[in-house]
Amino acid sequence: MPAIRPTACLVLADGTVFYGRGFGATGQTVAELCFNTAMTGYQEIMTDPSYAGQIVTFTFPHIGNTGVTPEDDETADPVAQGMVVRWDPTEPSNWRAMGDLPDWLARRGRIGIGGIDTRRLTRAIRQQGAPHAVLAHDPAGAFDVPALLAAARAFPGLVGRDLARDVTCAQSYRWDEMRWAWPGGFERREGPGLRVVAVDYGAKRNILRSLASAGCDVTVLPASATAEDVLAHDPQGVFLSNGPGDPAATGEYAVPMIGQVLRDTRLPVFGICLGHQMLALALGAKTVKMNHGHHGANHPVRDVETGKVQITSMNHGFTVDSQTLPQGVVETHVSLFDGSNCGIRMADRPVWSVQHHPEASPGPMDSFHLFERFATAMRDAA
Numbered sequence: 326m327p328a329i330r331p332t333a334c335l336v337l338a339d340g341t342v343f344y345g346r347g348f349g350a351t352g353q354t355v356a357e358l359c360f361n362t363a364m365t366g367y368q369e370i371m372t373d374p375s376y377a378g379q380i381v382t383f384t385f386p387h388i389g390n391t392g393v394t395p396e397d398d399e400t401a402d403p404v405a406q407g408m409v410v411r412w413d414p415t416e417p418s419n420w421r422a423m424g425d426l427p428d429w430l431a432r433r434g435r436i437g438i439g440g441i442d443t444r445r446l447t448r449a450i451r452q453q454g455a456p457h458a459v460l461a462h463d464p465a466g467a468f469d470v471p472a473l474l475a476a477a478r479a480f481p482g483l484v485g486r487d488l489a490r491d492v493t494c495a496q497s498y499r500w501d502e503m504r505w506a507w508p509g510g511f512e513r514r515e516g517p518g519l520r521v522v523a524v525d526y527g528a529k530r531n532i533l534r535s536l537a538s539a540g541c542d543v544t545v546l547p548a549s550a551t552a553e554d555v556l557a558h559d560p561q562g563v564f565l566s567n568g569p570g571d572p573a574a575t576g577e578y579a580v581p582m583i584g585q586v587l588r589d590t591r592l593p594v595f596g597i598c599l600g601h602q603m604l605a606l607a608l609g610a611k612t613v614k615m616n617h618g619h620h621g622a623n624h625p626v627r628d629v630e631t632g633k634v635q636i637t638s639m640n641h642g643f644t645v646d647s648q649t650l651p652q653g654v655v656e657t658h659v660s661l662f663d664g665s666n667c668g669i670r671m672a673d674r675p676v677w678s679v680q681h682h683p684e685a686s687p688g689p690m691d692s693f694h695l696f697e698r699f700a701t702a703m704r705d706a707a
């Protein structure tokens with residue numbers, strides 16, 4: 326019997342090599358390697374712009390079994406660099422499936438590898454701290470491992486990288502689609518709403534939908550928007566989106582904009598994930614790279630002010646150092662996994678942000694009330 330040749334391999338910068346079966350696009354990609362523990366939502370994860378520059382290892386073994394549907398894309402573009410899974414994707418079995426994962430990945434030019442011992446790999450990621458890695462897929466199984474290792478070692482990493490400029494929108498646009506609801510699907514918001522400018526550092530669609538569902542009339546602006554651009558829309562509130570890369574690097578142009586909005590107006594401001602980190606920077610705090618970050622859909626977060634615990638969706642590799650929060654900025658949420666900061670607010674103004682993802686997609690909806698809180702703050706300020 327001929328030996329089964331591997332058709333894909335994953336080479337970590339420390340020299341560890343994992344062989345498996347390739348699916349999706351062929352070729353090779355280099356990125357930071359992380360793991361996500363969510364049991365559902367692989368399509369939303371792969372299309373979350375915050376994953377630019379990262380390859381995602383899925384710790385849940387059944388990936389691909391519900392296929393793909395355009396409704397679940399968080400953005401039109403391919404974003405995560407590649408995916409690593411335990412079992413090869415099977416034929417999709419779900420009434421919503423419009424296609425299968427390998428074809429969908431191939432169309433987006435993204436590589437998948439199956440047949441990997443994802444427990445061993447996840448331990449390696451935890452021990453090494455989000456390693457740099459190359460993922461290669463070649464149906465002929467010809468791999469030049471020393472060259473792949475050199476490419477992994479040459480990867481500059483995400484520290485100091487502004488990737489928002491790669492994934493933000495080219496031009497401003499209006500958004501009126503609301504969250505998916507049974508039985509109508511995605512309905513459009515009608516009538517006048519609260520005027521919100523959402524700055525797109527790599528926004529997930531479900532964030533924009535959640536704002537619309539909370540009654541907001543949303544105008545999305547590119548990441549490079551200045552305070553003048555933002556205020557030209559006469560907003561009642563400003564939203565700062567999630568996004569990829571290092572908040573300190575993106576903050577080089579975003580933080581002056583946020584600082585000026587805070588200085589020149591009393592508008593409510595709400596930020597999520599990268600938006601949270603950049604609001605913290607604008608208020609004078611610091612951000613740091615985490616060892617392997619938080620990526621999953623069941624992370625417990627305590628609301629310090631109510632004592633309530635919310636189960637949240639998470640996807641971040643940097644964090645706000647709560648020791649650096651200046652006076653007048655209150656820590657509102659903490660991770661019950663490691664005590665890291667998950668939310669802040671200005672003590673005397675409706676300006677706040679969270680590290681986790683209240684829009685879920687995928688994940689639990691426990692924190693959706695934060696969108697409603699933003700809407701209430703805008704109504705109160707009117």
Ligand SMILES: NC(=O)CC[C@H](N)C(=O)O
Binds near residue numbers: 569598640641643
């Ligand atoms: N989801 C996000 O917005 C991620 C923020 C940032 N890029 C981080 O990794 O921490």
